[in-house]
Structures are given as C-alpha cells and as structure tokens.
Amino acid sequence: MTSARRVYLDHSATTPADPRVVEAMMPYLTERFGNASSVHFFGQEARAAVDRARREVAGVIGARSNEIVFLSGGTEANNLAIRGLCEGVKPQGRYIITSSIEHASVRGICEVLERGGWEITRLPAYEDGIVKVEDVRSALRADTVLISVMLANNEIGTIQPIREIGALVRQERAQGRKHLWLHTDAVQAAGRITIEVDQLGCDFLSLSSHKLYAPKGAGALYVRRGVRISALNVGGHQERERRAGTEAVPGIVAFGAAVRLAREELEQRNDSARELREKFEAAVAERISDVVFNGRPERRLTHISNISFRFIEGQSLLISLDLEGIAVSTGSACSSGTLEPSPVIRALGRNDELARGAIRFSFGKDNTAADVNYVVDVLSRVTQKLRTLSPLNKVKVSSSEFRVSS
Amino acid sequence: MTSARRVYLDHSATTPADPRVVEAMMPYLTERFGNASSVHFFGQEARAAVDRARREVAGVIGARSNEIVFLSGGTEANNLAIRGLCEGVKPQGRYIITSSIEHASVRGICEVLERGGWEITRLPAYEDGIVKVEDVRSALRADTVLISVMLANNEIGTIQPIREIGALVRQERAQGRKHLWLHTDAVQAAGRITIEVDQLGCDFLSLSSHKLYAPKGAGALYVRRGVRISALNVGGHQERERRAGTEAVPGIVAFGAAVRLAREELEQRNDSARELREKFEAAVAERISDVVFNGRPERRLTHISNISFRFIEGQSLLISLDLEGIAVSTGSACSSGTLEPSPVIRALGRNDELARGAIRFSFGKDNTAADVNYVVDVLSRVTQKLRTLSPLNKVKVSSSEFRVSS
Numbered sequence: 001m002t003s004a005r006r007v008y009l010d011h012s013a014t015t016p017a018d019p020r021v022v023e024a025m026m027p028y029l030t031e032r033f034g035n036a037s038s039v040h041f042f043g044q045e046a047r048a049a050v051d052r053a054r055r056e057v058a059g060v061i062g063a064r065s066n067e068i069v070f071l072s073g074g075t076e077a078n079n080l081a082i083r084g085l086c087e088g089v090k091p092q093g094r095y096i097i098t099s100s101i102e103h104a105s106v107r108g109i110c111e112v113l114e115r116g117g118w119e120i121t122r123l124p125a126y127e128d129g130i131v132k133v134e135d136v137r138s139a140l141r142a143d144t145v146l147i148s149v150m151l152a153n154n155e156i157g158t159i160q161p162i163r164e165i166g167a168l169v170r171q172e173r174a175q176g177r178k179h180l181w182l183h184t185d186a187v188q189a190a191g192r193i194t195i196e197v198d199q200l201g202c203d204f205l206s207l208s209s210h211k212l213y214a215p216k217g218a219g220a221l222y223v224r225r226g227v228r229i230s231a232l233n234v235g236g237h238q239e240r241e242r243r244a245g246t247e248a249v250p251g252i253v254a255f256g257a258a259v260r261l262a263r264e265e266l267e268q269r270n271d272s273a274r275e276l277r278e279k280f281e282a283a284v285a286e287r288i289s290d291v292v293f294n295g296r297p298e299r300r301l302t303h304i305s306n307i308s309f310r311f312i313e314g315q316s317l318l319i320s321l322d323l324e325g326i327a328v329s330t331g332s333a334c335s336s337g338t339l340e341p342s343p344v345i346r347a348l349g350r351n352d353e354l355a356r357g358a359i360r361f362s363f364g365k366d367n368t369a370a371d372v373n374y375v376v377d378v379l380s381r382v383t384q385k386l387r388t389l390s391p392l393n394k395v396k397v398s399s400s401e402f403r404v405s406s
Numbered sequence: 407m408t409s410a411r412r413v414y415l416d417h418s419a420t421t422p423a424d425p426r427v428v429e430a431m432m433p434y435l436t437e438r439f440g441n442a443s444s445v446h447f448f449g450q451e452a453r454a455a456v457d458r459a460r461r462e463v464a465g466v467i468g469a470r471s472n473e474i475v476f477l478s479g480g481t482e483a484n485n486l487a488i489r490g491l492c493e494g495v496k497p498q499g500r501y502i503i504t505s506s507i508e509h510a511s512v513r514g515i516c517e518v519l520e521r522g523g524w525e526i527t528r529l530p531a532y533e534d535g536i537v538k539v540e541d542v543r544s545a546l547r548a549d550t551v552l553i554s555v556m557l558a559n560n561e562i563g564t565i566q567p568i569r570e571i572g573a574l575v576r577q578e579r580a581q582g583r584k585h586l587w588l589h590t591d592a593v594q595a596a597g598r599i600t601i602e603v604d605q606l607g608c609d610f611l612s613l614s615s616h617k618l619y620a621p622k623g624a625g626a627l628y629v630r631r632g633v634r635i636s637a638l639n640v641g642g643h644q645e646r647e648r649r650a651g652t653e654a655v656p657g658i659v660a661f662g663a664a665v666r667l668a669r670e671e672l673e674q675r676n677d678s679a680r681e682l683r684e685k686f687e688a689a690v691a692e693r694i695s696d697v698v699f700n701g702r703p704e705r706r707l708t709h710i711s712n713i714s715f716r717f718i719e720g721q722s723l724l725i726s727l728d729l730e731g732i733a734v735s736t737g738s739a740c741s742s743g744t745l746e747p748s749p750v751i752r753a754l755g756r757n758d759e760l761a762r763g764a765i766r767f768s769f770g771k772d773n774t775a776a777d778v779n780y781v782v783d784v785l786s787r788v789t790q791k792l793r794t795l796s797p798l799n800k801v802k803v804s805s806s807e808f809r810v811s812s
Contacts, residue, residue, distance in 0.1 A: 008448060014652065016439035029621050033422035039724055040733040042414060072478035072623070075651030078638045105650060108641020210652060215435050217478070217623045217654030232638050233485045235514020244511055245481030246420065246616060248623030251657070318445055327446040 006325040007371045011211075012154055012188060012304055012362035017254065018213035024257035025215070028250040036247045037238060046249045053256025060259045061205060062196040062371055063222050064377075069242045070252050072188035073219035074208030075105040076232070080221050080243065081204035082109045084229030085146060086118065092179035093143030094118045097136060097166035098267045100347040101125045101153050107343070108149075117269050123149075125347045128296035129158035135257070136165050140172070140180075149181050151200075155331055155344040155360055156295030157304030159193065160184075166201020181227065187211055191262035192270065192301045203227050209251065213235045213365070214258035215250055218251035230359075265365070273303035276372050280361065281305055292354055294345060302369040303363045308345065308354040312386050317359055320382045326375055329360050412731040417617075418560055418594060418710055418768035419735055423660065424619035430663035431621070434656040442653045443516075443644060452655045459662025466665045467592075467611060468602040469628050475648045476658050479625035480593035480614030481511040482638070486627050486649065487589045487610035488515045490635030491552060492524065498585035499549030500524045503542060505566070507531045507559050510590055513749070529555075531753045534702035535564035538541040546578070546586075553588050557606075557792050558595035561750040561766055562701030562735055563710030565599065568591075572607020587633065593617055593625075597668035598676065598707045609633050615657065618662035619771070624657035637732045671771070679709035679769045682778050686767065687711055689782040694789050698760055700751060709769045714751065714760040718792050723765055726788045732781055735766050 008016075026048060034042030036050045051065070058065045071077060086096070098110055100122040110120045123135045131149055147169065152159045162184045169182045183204035186195055191212045197205055204227070209218040223229060229242060236244030262269075284291060290310035309317060314330040321328055331342035341355035350358075361375070414422075435457060440448030442456045457471070464471045477483060477714070504516055506528040516526045529541045537555055553575065558565045568590050575588045589610035592601055597618045603611055610633070615624040629635060635648060642650030668675075690697060696716035715723060720736040727734055737748035747761035756764075767781070 006447070010441070010444060010446065010448070013444050013449075014439060014441040016437070017435040019436065022435050024473065029423040029428050030425060031422070033420060034733075035420040035616075035622075038416060038733070038735060040416065040728040040735075041412070041731070042416070042733050043419075072482075072654065073635075073651045075642055076639050078480075079650075103641070105639075105641030112640055128751070208652075210441075215650050215654070215656050216441075217657045227549060232486075233482050233511075234518055235484065235509070235511030236481055245479045246512060246614075246622050248478065248621070248657075250621050251623045251654075299598050315445075322446040325442070325447070327448050329444060329446075342446075 004325070005374060005377055006327070007367070008327045009361045009363060009367065009371075009375065010327045010329050011364035012360060014216065015364055016211045017215045018258065018261060020261060021214050021254045021257045025250045025254040028253050036249055037236070046247070049253050050247050050249060053252045056256035056259050057207065057220050060195070060263050061207075062198055066226065066240065067222055067225055068219045069223055069239045070247060070255075070363045071221060071243050072217060072248070073210070074103070074185070074206050076220045077187075077206035077208070077221040078103065078105040078185055079109055080229065080232055081206060082106065082113070082146065083150060083232060084242075085181055085183070085204070085227075086113055086140070086260050087230045089145050089179060093145045095121075095143045096146045096148065097121050097123065097139045097144055099123045099125055099131045099150070101129060101131075101155075101344045102148065102150055103154055106148055106150070106185055118163055125158070128299075129153060129156045129294065129344075129348050130296055130299060131160050133161050133164040133168060134356075137168055143182065145179055147180070148184070150185040151195070151205075152172055152186075152193065152301050153295070153344060154188040155304075155342060156306040156348075157188070157300035158295045159189070159299050159301065161189050162200045162202060169200055177213050181291065189301065191266065192303065194266070197222055197224070206215060209255035209258055212255075212258040212262050214254040215251055217248055218255040220255070270302045272365060276363045276367055276369065277302065277305050279369060280372045280376065283372070284379065287349050287376060287380045292350070293349060294358060295348070305361045306345070306358055307361070308350060308358045309383055310353065310357060311390055312357050312383060313357050313390070314357050316386055317382065319359075320386060321378060324378045324382070326378060330358060331360070410731070411780060412733070413773070413781055414733045415767045415769060415773065415777075415781065416733045416735050417770035418766060420616050421619045421770055423621045424664065424667060426667060427620050427660045427663045431656045431660040434659050442655055443642070446781050452653070455659050456655060459658045460660065462662035462665050463613065463626050466601070466669050467613075467628060468604055470631065472646065473628055473631055475627045475629055475645045476653060476661075477625050477627060477645075477649050478623060478654070479616070480509070480591070480612050483593075483612035483614070483625045483627040484511040484591055485515055486550065486635065486638050487612060488512065488519070488554060489638060491587060491589075491610070491633075492519055494634055495551050495585060499551045501527075501547055501549045502552045502554065503527045503529065503545045503550055503555070504554045505529045505531055505533060505537045507561075507750045508536075508554065508556055509560055509593065510593055512551055512554055512556070531564070532754050532804075534705075535559060535562045535700065535750075535754055536702055536705060537566050538564055539567050539574060541568040543574055551585055551587065553586070554590070556594070557601070557611075558592075558599065558707050559701070559750060560594040560787040561592070561710075561748060562712040562754075563706035564701045565595070565705050565707065568606045568608060576607055594705065597672065598709065603628055605629070615661035615664055618661075618664040618668050620660040621657055624661040626661070643673065675771045676708045678771060680720040682769045682773055682775065683708065684780065685709050685775060686778045689778070690785065693782060693786045698756070700754060700756070700764060705783070711767045712764055713767070714749070714756060714764045716759065716763060717796055718763050718789060719796070720763050720765050722792055723763075723788065726792060727784060730784045730788070732784060736764060737766070
C-alpha cells in the first residue's frame with residue numbers, strides 16, 4: 001500500500017540536498033577530483049575548495065578557519081569533542097556535567113566514559129524542556145572538566161541557555177580555573193538561529209551538513225584556538241592532526257555551499273516554518289482531543305512541533321501516517337531501533353504513555369500550507385481510528401488502573 | 407604557469423568518480439534522501455539502498471552482508487579495526503605484529519597504542535618490498551593479539567603474503583589459540599586483485615571507495631562474524647552498534663556501484679594498466695639514466711610504478727612535472743606535509759638519497775599510450791635539467807662523500 005501524495009515532515013532527521021548545493025558539489029566528483037593532500041594541481045584545486053568551505057563554515061559561526069575540523073557528521077563531531085578532550089585531560093579530573101535531553105551520540109559517549117570510571121551528572125530539563133543555568137552552577141565541582149549541553153534539542157526544539165552557561169564558564173576562568181571546557185551540540189540549531197561562538201562562550205560546537213540541505217557524510221567540529229584534543233582517527237596530517245583521513249572534498253564543498261545558503265535564507269526559512277507550524281498546531285489543538293504539546297512554545301526552533309497523543313502508541317501513529325504518505329518520527333532517527341519511549345520526552349516528566357505517544361513533526365523549506373492541511377486531515381482521521389481500536393483507550397475511564405499496569 | 411595538457415598519474419592517491427557511479431548515486435541526493443534509520447517510506451528507501459550496497463561490497467570480497475561496517479573511508483577502517491579490537495582485548499595481551507611498510511593510518515594507530523603501553527614489532531620488507539611469513543612466525547608470542555599487514559602496498563604496489571599469514575593464524579587457532587586476529591589493509595589492492603576473505607583467512611579487511619572511482623567519504627571494514635570490536639563513534643544503533651552516525655547514503659550507494667564495476671572490469675583495467683606500465687618502465691629504463699625501480703616487479707599491483715631518480719629530489723621532480731601538467735606523488739597523499747623521505751622506500755633499505763628521489767606513478771583506467779609518451783618525454787627532459795642544476799649531482803663524482811653528508 002503506497003500513497004499517491006507524499007509529505008515529508010521529518011526535516012530534523014535529515015533534509016534533501018538542495019539542487020543549488022548539488023550543483024556546487026558536482027565538479028568535485030568528476031573533474032576536480034584531486035586528493036586535497038596531494039601537492040600537484042589536482043590536489044591544490046581540491047585543497048582550495050576545502051579551504052573555501054572551511055571559511056564559509058567558520059564564518060557562519062564567527063570562528064576562524066583553523067578552528068574548524070571537518071569530519072563525517074554530527075555524531076563524529078560529538079564523539080571527537082567529548083572523547084577527544086576527555087582522553088587528554090584525565091589527570092585534571094574525571095567529571096562531566098551534561099543534560100538529560102542530549103542527542104544519542106552525546107548520551108552514548110558519556111555512557112562509555114562512565115563505564116571507564118568517569119562521573120557524569122545529567123541535569124534535568126524540567127517540564128518545559130529547558131536546562132537551568134543554576135543547576136549547572138550547583139553541579140560544578142573542582143574536578144569538572146567538561147560541560148556538554150546542546151544548543152537546541154533535536155526532538156522538541158527547545159533552545160538551551162548556552163550563552164548563560166558560557167558566561168558561567170568565563171566567570172570560573174576569570175577566577176583562575178583552567179581545566180573547564182564547554183561543548184554544545186548545534187546540529188539541530190544551525191541554520192535556524194544565529195550562532196556566534198564568542199557570544200556563546202563555548203570551546204567546542206558540533207555541526208552536521210545533512211540537516212542543512214547538503215548530502216549526508218560531512219560535519220564539522222569547532223575547536224576554540226588553543227584547546228587541545230586527541231584525534232579519534234589518527235595516522236595522517238589532515239585537519240591539523242585532529243582528524244586523519246582523505247578529506248571528503250565533494251561533501252565538504254556541499255557543506256560550505258549549504259551553510260552559505262542557510263545564512264542567506266535564515267529569516268525566510270524561519271518565517272515560513274513558523275507560519276506553517278502555527279497553522280498546524282492551531283489546527284491540531286482545535287480538531288484533535290487529548291493532545292499535549294511538548295517543549296516550551298516560545299523558546300523553540302521554528303521548525304519542530306512535538307506532540308503527545310494520549311491513548312495512542314506513537315509507533316502505530318507513525319506507521320498509519322506513513323501509509324498515507326506522511327513522514328514523521330517518534331524520536332530522533334539515531335535512537336530508532338529501540339522500543340523504549342523517547343528519553344527526551346521522559347525527561348520532561350511525562351509518563352510512559354505520553355512519552356510513547358509523542359510524535360515529532362519537523363517542517364522544511366519546501367513544505368506548503370497545503371501540506372499542513374493534508375496532514376491535519378489525515379491526523380484527525382487516523383488518531384480517531386487508532387483511539388477506537390487502541391487497548392490504551394480502554395483505560396481512559398480508569399487512568400489510575402492504567403498507570404499501575406504501565 | 408599552467409599546462410595545456412594534463413595527465414593524471416596519481417590514481418593511488420585518489421580517482422575521479424566514474425560517471426556511471428555518479429549516475430547511480432544522484433537519486434539519493436535529492437529524491438531518495440531519507441535517513442536510513444527512519445521508519446517511514448523515505449527511510450526505508452534509503453535503508454534498502456544501503457542494504458543493496460552492503461551486499462555488493464560483501465559479495466566482492468566473499469563476505470556476508472552483516473560482516474560489512476560502512477564508515478567514512480580507509481583511514482577510519484584501519485583505525486576501527488586496530489583500536490576497536492585492541493581496546494576490547496587488553497586483558498589478553500598487548501602485543502601487535504605489523505610491517506614497516508604500512509599506510510600512515512596503521513602506522514599512526516600503532517604509535518598511539520605504543521604510547522599507551524602496547525608493544526609493536528614492525529617486520530622488515532626487505533629490498534623487494536615484501537614481508538616474509540617466517541618473520542611473522544618468529545615474531546609470534548603468547549601475548550600477540552593482532553597481526554596487521556597490508557594486502558598490497560600503496561607506494562610500491564607489492565602484494566604481501568596475507569594468505570600465508572592467514573594460514574599461520576589458522577594453525578595457531580587449530581592448536582587452541584583463541585586471542586589472535588589478522589587485519590589486512592586492502593585499500594590499494596581492492597579492484598586490482600581478487601579478494602576472498604576466507605582464502606585470505608583475515609578477520610578484518612579495510613576498503614576505501616575513492617580509490618575505486620567513487621567519491622571520497624565512504625569506506626568499509628570487514629569484520630569476521632563473531633569477532634567483537636569496540637566502536638570508535640558511539641551513540642547510535644547504526645551498523646549494528648559498530649559505527650554510530652547517520653549512514654552517508656549517497657556515498658555508500660556510490661561505493662556499491664563502484665565495487666560492482668571494479669569487479670566486472672577487473673581484468674580489463676589490469677590489462678590496460680599493465681600494458682601502459684610496461685611501456686612506461688621500458689621507456690624510462692631506456693631513456694633515463696640512474697634510475698632504480700622499487701618493489702619486486704612481478705609481485706606488484708598492475709597500476710603502480712615507483713622509481714627513484716638518483717641525484718634528484720623527488721619533491722622538485724614532482725613540482726617540475728606538475729608545471730608540465732603531470733600529476734604524480736612522492737609517497738602516499740596521507741603522508742604528505744612532511745619533508746621526511748618515504749618510510750616505505752626507506753624500509754626497502756634504500757638510502758636517504760634514493761628514498762627522497764622516489765616518485766610514484768599510478769595509472770588509471772582512462773590513461774592512454776599517448777599519456778605515457780608525453781610523460782616519458784617530459785620526464786626525460788626534466789630529469790636532465792634537474793640533474794644539471796642539482797647540488798646533489800655534484801656528489802656524483804664522490805658518492806662516499808655524499809653518503810657521509812646525508
């Protein structure tokens with residue numbers, strides 16, 4: 001069973017490559033194909049293209065070119081920032097402060113470090129999905145070496161107070177503290193909010209190309225000048241010894257082009273997404289009962305809407321929507337494959353039912369008002385049907401009993 | 407100063423993407439752009455493409471699909487094999503046997519492990535550039551956990567006796583030994599010689615897409631079923647927990663297409679390269695004096711010719727050729743950026759002069775006999791000129807004096 005109409009509302013998982021980005025990349029596949037480490041003409045042509053892309057990426061976050069390390073994606077950026085720092089600073093302390101709503105990759109590395117003897121504090125995000133600076137301050141200890149809190153959440157879109165956390169880190173440094181660093185995962189925020197690393201006060205910042213209408217396979221880590229990290233991939237002089245391996249020139253060129261377009265069209269993309277989301281959320285609130293909107297409404301990225309549908313399994317809803325040609329997700333794509341409810345929604349204090357019933361709708365630059373109308377119509381019909389069929393619905397009359405059994 | 411004619415003879419550094427490979431990849435940039443971890447239609451379309459590519463790559467080396475881990479390239483494959491294994495097996499031993507002619511990435515990881523307390527034996531490759539199985543046998547100890555020897559060398563093309571080393575490992579296992587594994591870097595050999603992992607008897611095998619006329623940014627590690635490794639990139643369920651991060655679908659699709667073409671055209675590409683190289687080496691031997699061919703002639707990949715030009719700095723020759731539009735290299739691209747003579751050529755027992763004077767010419771499927779004629783003409787003229795100008799030439803009359811000063 002396939003649908004004639006297809007509406008993609010999963011732009012937080014990945015985006016299609018923009019034809020302009022593909023066009024910029026194409027010459028680097030077949031004609032200008034050199035290895036950027038080669039000394040000759042072909043190599044230098046590739047090197048120049050990588051350097052241009054590096055300036056683009058650096059420019060868009062207010063960094064210097066040599067503070068950008070190109071790598072394969074956001075997960076590698078998070079891994080390199082956290083492991084790369086922590087493997088070098090073990091003597092200074094083994095304590096990390098992070099949040100309970102980080103991306104699977106940050107959560108994963110922290111778990112690996114924890115098994116290796118590191119101590120990790122995961123700060124709450126409260127009901128509105130926002131970490132409190134005072135909690136960071138209270139958690140700080142003399143042996144804290146890293147604070148890792150994302151710039152904006154990938155499931156509910158809430159924007160975190162990184163600038164305030166950065167100010168706290170600066171205060172600590174002003175008081176003579178040397179071994180404390182701040183990492184922020186900006187994979188989801190990039191292209192949506194203006195990022196200035198000096199304003200944020202972070203030492204590391206992760207980016208991914210495929211969330212920005214560039215192909216999958218490129219990412220970058222900003223590493224503040226003077227901060228040392230151990231490479232995860234070693235054995236080559238690329239990226240100033242911070243990431244060995246032949247530079248993926250076409251992907252890097254595409255990343256540079258995508259970042260430039262994202263900056264130029266930031267306002268336009270936000271206006272469009274905001275308008276679609278408002279229309280969507282208003283219609284859902286009006287036409288579908290028993291819904292809970294997740295994440296503080298006015299402190300979210302413009303393109304993400306996360307809604308829990310009571311008495312419905314998110315996975316069933318996702319599949320029903322898919323059969324009608326609508327692509328959404330229950331959590332992040334990187335966490336899929338588990339049947340566990342989203343840890344992010346759980347962190348908001350939602351019970352299992354609401355966490356399992358959460359769906360992320362993420363709008364893109366090519367979505368239209370007609371898409372929203374179609375999705376709301378289908379959603380309204382499908383939720384009604386699922387609720388009629390759902391065993392979860394039976395407990396509606398006796399929710400305490402449901403809670404016991406869940 | 408740029409040349410009208412361009413001849414690319416650096417296919418061991420990287421290759422242009424084949425238009426047929428680009429064509430296979432294109433739909434996965436813009437239309438079929440889903441995240442392969444997404445549950446919906448777009449995701450499953452991407453997943454199916456990744457699975458197809460996985461079968462292609464597995465098939466070409468005689469492996470099962472689930473033994474293939476896709477990642478960003480050959481360097482990551484070598485890192486994942488060696489670090490991924492060694493981080494898990496520390497209790498069983500901390501001793502690795504490798505060769506003195508490995509790729510920079512294998513050398514680099516071994517150095518990292520060495521600093522971490524591992525013991526590394528680097529076997530000689532002798533004058534012909536080939537490791538001896540007896541040396542592996544002699545070096546084996548009860549605490550050896552890994553043997554890592556490349557399938558074919560990337561600078562001189564010599565094919566190593568991996569099958570014999572694999573047989574040795576099997577013998578050891580037959581005698582009850584459990585904690586000994588064999589890794590081979592097949593990045594340069596793939597597409598040139600037939601690879602069957604069961605015949606080789608290896609547990610890990612590294613591949614890279616951009617040496618096979620696919621774009622940069624994809625690679626694979628074969629991990630024999632039942633062998634456990636620790637992931638370097640963690641925090642996502644991709645690649646059966648062996649490599650977290652959104653799959654680079656377009657690059658993986660291209661890799662699959664490139665592998666298929668390489669298998670279909672293996673003989674044709676080898677015939678063409680062999681013919682060009684024979685013509686080239688015969689002409690060089692005839693027209694240019696004081697040259698030394700590196701690597702045992704009859705046990706080389708068909709496309710690599712490595713020649714030391716006495717009394718000439720390889721770097722100067724490379725630049726002179728580049729000005730005439732000819733792209734070659736002095737060592738591997740991953741090692742460039744150092745002024746050290748090639749460690750591979752040094753390992754053959756060549757002195758500094760010969761190691762510094764070594765140039766790698768690597769032929770590709772689109773090179774022609776006219777290319778060879780042009781290159782030999784230029785080479786003959788340029789070497790003569792450089793030798794006239796070179797301060798190294800002055801010592802020609804007194805080579806003992808030169809040796810002292812080198």
